[in-house]
Amino acid sequence: MGMTVVEKILARAAGQASVKVGDVVEPQVDLAMSHENAALVINQFQEVFQGTGLAPKVWDPSKVAIIFDHRVPAESPKTATNQKKIREFVTANGITKFHDVRGDVGGICHQILPEYGYVRPGFVVVGTDSHTTSHGALGAFSFGVGATEMASAWSLGIAVNIEVPATIKVTVEGDFPPMVGPKDLILHLIGLLTAQGANFKVLEFHGGTIRRMSTSGRIAICNMSVEAGATSGIVPGDEETVRYLREEAGVTDAITCVTPDPDATYVRTVDIDVSSLVPQIACPHMVDNVKPIDQVVGTRVQQIVIGSCTNGRLDDLADAAAILRGKKVAEGTRMLVFPASSKIFAQALDKGYIHDFMRAGAVVMNSGCGPCLGVHEGALGDGETALSTTNRNFKGRMGNPTGFVYLCSPMVAAASAITGVITDPRKG
Amino acid sequence: MAKVILKLENDISTDDIYPGRFMATVLPTETPQFAFFDRTEFNAKLKAKAFPAGSIIVGGENFGCGSSREQACSTLKGHEVSVVARSISRIFLQNAINLGLRVVICPGIEASEGDELELTEDQVLNRSNGKAFEQVKLPAARKGIMEAGGLILYTRARLMAKNA
Numbered sequence: 001m002g003m004t005v006v007e008k009i010l011a012r013a014a015g016q017a018s019v020k021v022g023d024v025v026e027p028q029v030d031l032a033m034s035h036e037n038a039a040l041v042i043n044q045f046q047e048v049f050q051g052t053g054l055a056p057k058v059w060d061p062s063k064v065a066i067i068f069d070h071r072v073p074a075e076s077p078k079t080a081t082n083q084k085k086i087r088e089f090v091t092a093n094g095i096t097k098f099h100d101v102r103g104d105v106g107g108i109c110h111q112i113l114p115e116y117g118y119v120r121p122g123f124v125v126v127g128t129d130s131h132t133t134s135h136g137a138l139g140a141f142s143f144g145v146g147a148t149e150m151a152s153a154w155s156l157g158i159a160v161n162i163e164v165p166a167t168i169k170v171t172v173e174g175d176f177p178p179m180v181g182p183k184d185l186i187l188h189l190i191g192l193l194t195a196q197g198a199n200f201k202v203l204e205f206h207g208g209t210i211r212r213m214s215t216s217g218r219i220a221i222c223n224m225s226v227e228a229g230a231t232s233g234i235v236p237g238d239e240e241t242v243r244y245l246r247e248e249a250g251v252t253d254a255i256t257c258v259t260p261d262p263d264a265t266y267v268r269t270v271d272i273d274v275s276s277l278v279p280q281i282a283c284p285h286m287v288d289n290v291k292p293i294d295q296v297v298g299t300r301v302q303q304i305v306i307g308s309c310t311n312g313r314l315d316d317l318a319d320a321a322a323i324l325r326g327k328k329v330a331e332g333t334r335m336l337v338f339p340a341s342s343k344i345f346a347q348a349l350d351k352g353y354i355h356d357f358m359r360a361g362a363v364v365m366n367s368g369c370g371p372c373l374g375v376h377e378g379a380l381g382d383g384e385t386a387l388s389t390t391n392r393n394f395k396g397r398m399g400n401p402t403g404f405v406y407l408c409s410p411m412v413a414a415a416s417a418i419t420g421v422i423t424d425p426r427k428g
Numbered sequence: 429m430a431k432v433i434l435k436l437e438n439d440i441s442t443d444d445i446y447p448g449r450f451m452a453t454v455l456p457t458e459t460p461q462f463a464f465f466d467r468t469e470f471n472a473k474l475k476a477k478a479f480p481a482g483s484i485i486v487g488g489e490n491f492g493c494g495s496s497r498e499q500a501c502s503t504l505k506g507h508e509v510s511v512v513a514r515s516i517s518r519i520f521l522q523n524a525i526n527l528g529l530r531v532v533i534c535p536g537i538e539a540s541e542g543d544e545l546e547l548t549e550d551q552v553l554n555r556s557n558g559k560a561f562e563q564v565k566l567p568a569a570r571k572g573i574m575e576a577g578g579l580i581l582y583t584r585a586r587l588m589a590k591n592a
Contacts, residue, residue, distance in 0.1 A: 040454035146523035
């Protein structure tokens with residue numbers, strides 16, 4: 001019987017010839033990623049070792065990645081102290097894939113991992129962040145875990161007792177119309193599947209649209225797969241994956257792409273034609289509350305956010321800058337831009353996008369998670385509304401339980417910044 | 429028997445259970461103060477220890493969706509409450525089992541605040557409306573972790589065996 005991509009990856013990582021849905025396996029972990037919540041992982045990890053007489057050392061320091069992004073630079077003494085403890089742990093354990101608060105190699109974990117070639121097709125990646133699904137964009141089986149589960153992986157080098165998930169095959173065909181892109185596709189799909197439609201399942205992406213899509217776009221769709229509940233999104237590795245890893249991440253060693261068998265079994269198939277897709281908006285307070293833009297056009301917006309692990313890459317900034325160039329952010333609206341990494345920030349500077357944003361009146365911030373999870377800068381005032389290219393709009397998400405968050409593409413965010421109301425970029 | 433102290437709708441996110449702005453607080457000994465922080469009255473009652481151990485929060489579909497933050501489980505575990513929900517999001521379910529937070533998946537559950545529930549091996553009995561509801565068994569793959577008393581003890585045993 002044929003296997004899906006994730007079944008093949010799990011079989012390889014568990015040292016088995018084959019696996020099927022529901023099997024319990026213990027795959028070797030190829031990469032284990034954490035951000036500031038490594039502070040909790042370290043606490044749990046040390047507890048595991050208590051009374052064992054063994055020194056608390058991670059199983060393989062070359063396979064652990066720690067990236068500071070959630071609160072950079074630290075917003076409080078508490079965070080700064082957590083970061084300090086993590087730095088000490090990194091040094092003591094000889095962890096090399098460490099990205100501190102820096103303007104050269106810093107950034108958001110879900111951008112840093114691909115950017116530095118840490119993720120490869122066929123890898124098993126675990127991360128203490130639900131958006132670890134992002135790395136499926138490079139053909140890896142990549143999923144979010146809690147801190148204690150990460151402590152277990154750090155101790156044993158395996159993901160314990162993993163049930164092989166069922167896979168939903170999503171086939172996407174057609175060319176995006178102007179001002180419509182990957183973000184609109186994934187929002188549309190989440191609306192279709194609902195917030196729990198893919199719970200305990202994998203979304204495997206296929207079709208001409210996906211094949212032609214850049215790795216950046218693929219990261220956006222895999223990133224938000226978790227908003228349909230998916231364990232992981234995955235785009236089987238292909239020419240674009242190899243191109244990205246070679247040309248953009250500088251990878252020189254062998255890359256082996258894993259593809260599904262033609263007779264693989266899927267629990268469900270979904271077919272989408274994007275040639276008539278319109279800009280999509282996820283409305284408060286659930287990501288699956290997705291509407292075509294015409295139903296919310298004109299909604300007053302106090303804060304525009306462009307950036308994050310979902311849409312803070314160079315092509316996202318290029319799309320937004322092209323719309324804002326020579327224009328001004330509306331009075332009564334503020335616009336915040338967070339490039340996904342320091343490298344992208346520098347590239348956007350060279351290309352002039354940062355100047356475009358600043359001349360328009362946007363505030364450009366350092367790379368990081370920023371206001372997306374409401375713990376750093378860019379909180380909403382009582383009753384205020386944000387339109388954001390980030391990935392979640394839960395009540396309280398942008399730091400204020402009385403706020404409203406709408407999610408959209410960079411094009412919609414940029415067009416709306418100029419008018420101060422939700423605006424269709426096709427008509428702007 | 430235990431009382432339903434909170435009845436919730438579908439898609440309760442971990443941002444609701446443990447708001448992101450408290451994520452710098454990580455230790456299980458410190459997280460309980462922020463449980464359902466923005467549900468001000470309920471949070472105050474939790475902090476005042478108004479509910480006996482084993483009290484029940486009833487959720488709808490997709491309970492615990494969103495962020496992987498483990499604080500969302502440790503914050504509830506700290507108050508010794510149980511969660512009965514129609515369905516539970518994957519990472520939250522995993523974290524609950526790992527930390528030993530009692531969770532019950534009960535697709536048909538009908539209960540209101542104040543109802544008395546009895547959690548049996550495979551059913552939820554609502555003594556207030558006289559109805560019985562079937563549980564969905566927790567993943568068999570996780571049995572070893574539950575029996576060990578959580579993932580820390582389970583991992584410690586595996587580690588010792590590996591180094592024996």
